[in-house]
Amino acid sequence: MCHIAPVPAAPDVVVIGAGVVGAACAWHAARAGLRVTVVDRGPVASGTTGAGEGNILVSDKPAGPELELALLSARLWSDLAAELGGFEHHDKGGLVVAASESAHQNLLDTGLGQQAAGVTATPVAPDDLPGYEPHLAGDLAGGMYYPQDAQVQPMLAAARMLADARGHGGAELRTGVQVTGLLRDGERVVGVDTTSGSIPAAAVVNAAGTWGGQVAELAGVHLPVLPRRGFVLVTEPVPVLVRHKVYAAEYVSDVASADAGLHTSPVVEGTDAGPILIGSSRERVGFDRSMPAEILRTLAAAAVRLFPVLARVNVIRAYRGFRPYCPDHLPVIGPDPRAPGLWHACGHEGAGVCLAAATGHVIAASLAGRSTEVDLVPFRPERFG
């Protein structure tokens, strides 16, 4: 007796990458009625999605195209949480605090620009900070509260979107399958070659995150996506000590820096399960997976500076990840005119979870030939020359 496997119909779209961005692209594309196959060389959320904190932030983005995308994304994440749920979405709000008067002034100036762009930003006087965070250090110069900031558990979010796209949208998920090349018809990209055979498709979406530049290379096009390493400390579970996402005003300038050297600024937030997550560090050291104790110590000390109570809480583990970094700190989103049939949805740096929902939304619209809700020109793949 022999088994004859049914030959699956060719998908309309192959999405490369089962991280949160690929999952969102697949979910929205399936919603738009497209047949989708998602491939990833590892398991779901095995890259940068599984190495972050799950932030949906408008607070750390000055007015501009990325903020516009983040505002759309924050709305879409709320909608998705109501419709799908199961990924610990919290409208917890963000609290940015300044230790010095000059940092406080920068915070207020940034807030003005953000308010003009549609962000709700409320200045918080030093005396009012304990009302937001009772355990915060008592000697801060002031803060800014951002109610639109939210948090998700990113691995759950990716898994939930993929499961839903499979269940209701008929999408297919193939993990442990590595893309080794792109199928071409003339200059058109018409599918992928993989370690498990070829998959023809009308369109291919590069959602390979920090490895997006390597996928682009398979198409013979250049995308300067570089890894920017970051560490997260995980504490033992504690009662609710930190209510919002709390971070120092210096974080915003660290994010925007082009320097390859080490930058750290404290970012502290609680989780549903009890542990507190502590970031953040940024440095360009390639894909070096070592964990220098010095950096972990710096992060812990900075968190204790913001929340002295944490001196009595143990860190139980730490993890590291590689943010997909582009020189202009903007993601790469949209069709690539240099390789028709290839779309990019990568290079989101530390904002991949935040921007995933909007990225999936605009990619699905673009694939379907509809106009997108935000202008994709600032994110165009060919902008690097």
Next chain:
Amino acid sequence: MSPPPPTFDFDGQAIPFRPGQSVGAALLAAGIRSWRTTRVGGRPRGMFCGIGVCFDCLVIVDGQPNQRACLVPARAETDVRRQEGSGHGNLS
């Protein structure tokens, strides 16, 4: 006649131990099977893997919560307490 074995204090109860024994082993030998509650459901927990892997046998040792009873060596001066939930209830 041999001297009585050393003991450590467990919530006011003297627990005998042999030199080199872990806190968890001594508690089990004294007939105590549970010394903490879970964070969400308040369920009883004690020794499970016994080799430091599963983190089920957490206990407060000398004021430090989340110590693994199976790994902490018993000493006469050790102060051992039952742990409720995260053991950090006093922080909030």
